Amino acid sequence: MNYREPKANIDPDTSKSWLRRALPVALAHRWLLLTSLALSLAGLLIQVQIPNLVRLGIDDALVARAASLQKYFWLIALFAVGQGIVNYLARRYLLKTAYAVEYDLRNIMYQHLVRMPFGFYDRVQSGELMSRSSSDIRAVQMYLTFGPSILVQCTIAVFAFALMLSVNVPLALVAMAALPVVGVLGIYARRSIFPVSWLIQSRLAQVATVVDENTNGVRIVKAFAAEQQQLETLAREADKVRWAYRREASIRSWWSPTLENLPRIGLGLVLLLGGWMAIQGKASIGTIVAFNAYVLMLQPPFRMLGMLIMLSQRAAASARRIYEVLDTHSDIADGTVSARLRGQISFENVSFNYPLGTSAISGMSFTVKPGETIAIVGRTGSGKSTIGRLLARYYDVTSGRVLIDGRDVRSFALAGLRDQVGIVPDEPFLFSVSIRDNIAYGRPDASMEEVIKAAKAAGAHDFIQELSHGYSTKVGERGYTLSGGQRQRIAIARALLVNPPILVLDDATSAIDVSVEQRIHSSLKSLLDGRTTLIVAHRLSTIALAHRVLLVSEGRVIADGTHASLLETSPEYGSVLASSLQDDEVASVPLARGSDPQTGVLASGLRGAERGNTA
Numbered sequence: 317m318n319y320r321e322p323k324a325n326i327d328p329d330t331s332k333s334w335l336r337r338a339l340p341v342a343l344a345h346r347w348l349l350l351t352s353l354a355l356s357l358a359g360l361l362i363q364v365q366i367p368n369l370v371r372l373g374i375d376d377a378l379v380a381r382a383a384s385l386q387k388y389f390w391l392i393a394l395f396a397v398g399q400g401i402v403n404y405l406a407r408r409y410l411l412k413t414a415y416a417v418e419y420d421l422r423n424i425m426y427q428h429l430v431r432m433p434f435g436f437y438d439r440v441q442s443g444e445l446m447s448r449s450s451s452d453i454r455a456v457q458m459y460l461t462f463g464p465s466i467l468v469q470c471t472i473a474v475f476a477f478a479l480m481l482s483v484n485v486p487l488a489l490v491a492m493a494a495l496p497v498v499g500v501l502g503i504y505a506r507r508s509i510f511p512v513s514w515l516i517q518s519r520l521a522q523v524a525t526v527v528d529e530n531t532n533g534v535r536i537v538k539a540f541a542a543e544q545q546q547l548e549t550l551a552r553e554a555d556k557v558r559w560a561y562r563r564e565a566s567i568r569s570w571w572s573p574t575l576e577n578l579p580r581i582g583l584g585l586v587l588l589l590g591g592w593m594a595i596q597g598k599a600s601i602g603t604i605v606a607f608n609a610y611v612l613m614l615q616p617p618f619r620m621l622g623m624l625i626m627l628s629q630r631a632a633a634s635a636r637r638i639y640e641v642l643d644t645h646s647d648i649a650d651g652t653v654s655a656r657l658r659g660q661i662s663f664e665n666v667s668f669n670y671p672l673g674t675s676a677i678s679g680m681s682f683t684v685k686p687g688e689t690i691a692i693v694g695r696t697g698s699g700k701s702t703i704g705r706l707l708a709r710y711y712d713v714t715s716g717r718v719l720i721d722g723r724d725v726r727s728f729a730l731a732g733l734r735d736q737v738g739i740v741p742d743e744p745f746l747f748s749v750s751i752r753d754n755i756a757y758g759r760p761d762a763s764m765e766e767v768i769k770a771a772k773a774a775g776a777h778d779f780i781q782e783l784s785h786g787y788s789t790k791v792g793e794r795g796y797t798l799s800g801g802q803r804q805r806i807a808i809a810r811a812l813l814v815n816p817p818i819l820v821l822d823d824a825t826s827a828i829d830v831s832v833e834q835r836i837h838s839s840l841k842s843l844l845d846g847r848t849t850l851i852v853a854h855r856l857s858t859i860a861l862a863h864r865v866l867l868v869s870e871g872r873v874i875a876d877g878t879h880a881s882l883l884e885t886s887p888e889y890g891s892v893l894a895s896s897l898q899d900d901e902v903a904s905v906p907l908a909r910g911s912d913p914q915t916g917v918l919a920s921g922l923r924g925a926e927r928g929n930t931a
């Protein structure tokens with residue numbers, strides 16, 4: 317089935333009550349809902365006739381002996397069957413409405429979530445989001461659809477009261493005497509339960525977060541033999557939920573019986589007053605029996621009202637949590653310019669802080685010519701990965717400007733921009749679909765030839781062919797059935813297939829061994845031509861692919877030039893390289909493109925750096 321847009325949206329006006337904001341979603345399915353409500357109303361109208369038939373039967377056929385009992389039996393049977401059929405239909409329509417509303421709510425939520433920027437996911441825990449998009453949505457849906465139905469069910473009290481009034485006014489009033497008290501108590505009950513339902517929802521979300529981290533991080537948990545510790549964390553969270561549930565149960569177990577049983581006092585009153593009136597000849601026996609049935613009919617509506625109150629409290633709490641997400645708007649505004657990029661990049665005095673972090677980039681400036689290959693080198697945490705993220709607008713700069721082809725990245729249409737700035741992260745994410753679909757993720761329509769070509773360029777073709785089902789092999793969750801290097805190569809193929817004019821390889825070969833990397837490089841080299849490429853690099857062999865090197869430190873470019881010139885001029889460069897190099901690499905260093913392989917220069921440069929460090 318294809319994705320269907322939700323029929324309506326949550327009202328964005330935050331000054332309205334939660335219910336008014338959610339109403340459009342229910343109203344979008346009003347015909348379904350109204351049909352079910354009309355049917356359940358019809359069912360009730362039939363139901364309230366039955367005690368009246370009993371009264372007539374007793375008075376006519378038993379007391380006066382003026383009619384046959386059989387006639388009343390068949391009448392009552394007919395009404396009962398009719399009620400059953402109508403109720404069945406009402407329920408079907410109600411459930412249909414419920415699932416339609418839930419479907420829309422889920423899509424509204426998901427549509428919003430997929431549009432949220434990276435910064436949002438830095439802040440919000442995924443377990444939270446899962447519980448918001450499942451149990452919270454269910455709670456709101458229940459109230460929106462079952463709420464009106466319960467209200468209709470409650471009208472049975474009105475009908476029963478009307479029928480009682482038409483038969484015997486004083487007796488009807490006495491039968492209903494307890495109701496105002498129940499109404500007032502209901503309000504008190506509501507007030508005392510609400511805070512606890514809020515607490516329950518948020519603690520359930522906490523448990524979901526722990527479970528989520530446990531299953532997603534199961535490899536780490538096991539690696540550290542931390543199962544016991546995780547169980548204890550979960551137990552702690554679960555205990556908090558239990559406390560909240562128990563608290564709710566104890567409040568509820570006090571209120572529910574009180575609210576449910578108070579109306580039963582009516583039964584005694586009907587017998588007392590009705591009996592007295594019957595002795596006086598002012599009421600018939602049939603009336604007393606029928607009134608008994610009516611007073612009993614008053615019970616379910618009250619229980620349901622209690623349920624409605626509970627539903628409304630859960631729903632209000634859940635809606636608040638859902639709206640918290642829906643009311644967070646992406647702070648990454650879409651631009652309008654869509655053009656094929658040439659690939660000229662410049663950072664103009666860019667500073668950037670992560671939403672939950674301190675300064676990651678501060679006063680960074682550099683330019684890259686179209687088609688240039690640049691290696692970005694720097695110590696861990698220096699801001700290398702952040703450069704690519706700003707380029708593709710995962711985040712917006714705090715100050716300064718990021719320009720592509722002389723235009724601020726904020727002026728480009730986002731989808732077009734991200735299509736043309738391909739980023740291969742160091743820990744790529746693979747989906748649980750076939751290898752082919754993972755590679756073709758950015759271009760699902762790509763032909764098999766194109767997929768294979770990209771895989772070959774990324775050095776992935778050979779190992780893919782050795783898998784049991786080749787390109788159709790399904791990847792395990794997150795790609796855990798593949799090695800880190802294999803995942804990286806698939807991610808590179810994925811980016812190459814889209815053929816972006818700007819490519820960022822963020823440590824994308826860190827898990828690939830040097831000899832395989834060399835092979836990839838030879839095929840990559842031809843692909844890098846005519847494309848602007850930023851390569852975050854730790855290895856000399858990777859640096860060798862680049863025309864130029866940017867040395868990044870504390871969010872700033874502190875040196876910019878060819879590998880050879882940086883070795884000469886920047887002691888820091890030598891020391892950064894020395895700290896990330898393996899010995900055998902130093903011996904077999906290919907050097908920057910366009911410069912002669914001068915192993916001697918490098919080695920002396922490194923030694924110089926080390927001397928500088930120890931001095």
Ligand SMILES: Nc1ncnc2c1ncn2[C@@H]1O[C@H](COP(=O)(O)OP(=O)(O)OP(=O)(O)O)[C@@H](O)[C@H]1O
Binds near residue numbers: 672674696697702703
């Ligand atoms: N999502 C985030 N939220 C908050 N702070 C972050 C986030 N990502 C990175 N940082 C911080 O920003 C700074 C720069 O991070 P960045 O990922 O760019 O470093 P890096 O140079 O790529 O490091 P590495 O070589 O380890 O990958 C670091 O201090 C890091 O702690």
Ligand SMILES: [Mg+2]
Binds near residue numbers: 702822
């Ligand atoms: Mg990084």
